[in-house]
Amino acid sequence: MKNRSGTFYLLMVPVLLWLVMLIVIPHLDMFFRSFQFENDDGSMVFSLNNYLSFFEDSIYWVTFVKTALYSIGVTFLAFVVTFPVAFYLTKVVAKKYSSFMVLLLLIPIWIGELVTIYGWMILLSDNGVINNFLIQIGLIDTPIVMLYTNFSMTIGLLYMSMLFMIIPMMSALESLDDSLIEAASDLGATKWTIFRQIIIPYTTPGIASGGIIVFMLVIGDYIAPNILGGKSSLWFTEQIYNKFLATFNWNEGAAFGFLLLLLSSAIIWLALRLTGQKLEKVGS
Amino acid sequence: MSNVLEIKNVTKKFGDFTAVDSVSFDVEDGGFFSILGGSGCGKTTLLRMIAGFEKETEGELLIRGESMKGIPPEKRAVNIVFQNLALFPMMNVEKNVAFGLQRQKIAKPEVQNRVTEMLERVGLIGFEKKNVDDLSGGQRQRVAIARSLVLRPSILLLDEPLGALDRKLREHMKIELKVLQKEIGTTFIYITHDQSEALVMSDKVAVMNEGRFEQLDTPKNLYKNPATSFVAGFVGESNEFDVVNYANGELTTKNGCKLTKPILDFQPRKLFMRPEAFILNPTEDLVDIERISMKIRAILFDGSNSKISAIIKQSNDDVLLSLPQNAQFEALKEGDDLKVGIHHDDLKCYRD
Ligand SMILES: Nc1ncnc2c1ncn2[C@@H]1O[C@H](COP(=O)(O)OP(=O)(O)O)[C@@H](O)[C@H]1O
Ligand SMILES: [Mg+2]
16 A cells, blocks of 8 residues: 555554553663663773673573573473364364353463462462372372472463463464365374374464464563472573662663573574474464 | 175264265266265265265165275275365475375385376376465366375265366366266266256266155166156256146146146156257147147247247246257247147156
8 A cells, every 4th residue: 555544644653652662762771771881980881791791600591591491391381282272172162162161261361370370389389289189099198399399380381371372273273174184084194194294284373373472471471480480490580580679780680681582582583494484474 | 897885775864854864876886976966965975974074874885895884084995075175285286196195105206106197197297386275276176186086096086076166167177077087997976966067977877855866877867767856857957837637648737738648657746848858840740749839928049058938828837948049940039829749758747
């Protein structure tokens, strides 16, 4: 379209305002801040010191790598856990029931992350529901430590992000014509071949967009690692939080924030390259 | 000739609804077999049972003498061309056609050879690397057929494959399919609601109605001697009349037209007369002819398919007559009186 009307530009105003005020300005501010360093005499100078401090202490490195690996892991787990559910809801269950079940899936989001996390604490703690049950039926004598471990953190991250995987996957599966599956089996394909050669390639854009959302939610989450992961959780957002609010070193915090942004962008770019996806296609 | 498929009293129920109602028939090896019927009569359901996608509620299916009970689709020596073709959009033409072969333990060069041979046969050489979404309707059709035929099935099932094509292409594909079937000799079971497709292509046609077979016959017999009033009305064009009385070799239609029809051993309720069975201005020496006086209401010009819309003077019944496009009848026009004859055998009478 060439001749855009005045209304079009008028309608663009809130969008642009939102982008500039809430995204561009704070990020620019952070960006400049991350290169500022307080000299011995108290004056601010341009420097790379904030970024260099990341390399000084190995704890930052370890946390950084762990956050990346766990985020990838949780994203993969989210796919493994939700794919059968998405398939069941779109291809097996009758339509009238499936929309109701999708509504049920929304409940954790509706209640909020914090409350669901306390729910998991009740389930996972040493004298919580699961341990009590296992002791009652005589499977174990002493409680298994589940809370404040990487295990409980993973569960929390998975639980709060799963839905964002399932929705795009369901819409991809919905558009998959059942006769493609039948045609493949008619041509002699086993269930596994149909899954690998027909269903997965067909739903890859959906999986990729779900994966990106889950990955970004997880890598940037603070609540689940902090509460469910306990002291040992070592999540990079906690390091950033500490810089800002524990040591009040905003400049270093800003630098760390940018490192995290760089990390997540790099991983998503790599993942898209490896699966041969185009960002435009994934976004649609 | 041996039977490649035997269907014995097969019934399919969806809940209380009976989609296929105790159908039995045999299909000879190497033939072109069509199932013709209106939409919703159970054709697809029957085909899906043969392919193994639906389980018969009752009865038995045998392919080459072997019972198909409990045999899944991927293990049956039949392949299906779906109504919507169901080509794999994530694969190119070549990969679509190779898909089935790759599922078997066949060496790569052999797969490649058979794919190329099949693409050559259906005229798709040069399109190997094309995405299936970039092909025309007729080409997509051929990919779907090639994808199934390359597996050399005992039977190829086709579910209204020409339905989505435009008229011209459909006429062309009709001939192409028939020739292809004769060349490769695979048994085709073809379902359609288009009688012309069934009549033109098939060796045998079964006419299906409400889950049952009305008649199974050669196209010519089906047309010449419909076994039931449904077939008489469904296959080809026909003038249909309700018969209220039959006595002493004379029929009386609802509107009071009296026609001679010798020796019927039952009480007819329906009478059918094909438009082309009428002889315009019959000579006096023709025998066994029923002579009817008519008046022309309109000339319906449609090239070789032109018709006269007339009324029978005796009863005011409407009839359609074929109008040959030749000099003899050039002068006929609206309002003219017309003498018409019809052979007694062409008065087709049915019990219901
Ligand atoms: N899976 C199904 N569940 C319930 N009814 C069905 C199902 N499949 C087909 N039918 C019904 O069976 C009848 C025959 O369908 P179908 O075999 O598709 O007809 P055709 O192919 O001759 O048009 C239709 O009335 C249809 O509604
Ligand atoms: Mg059908």
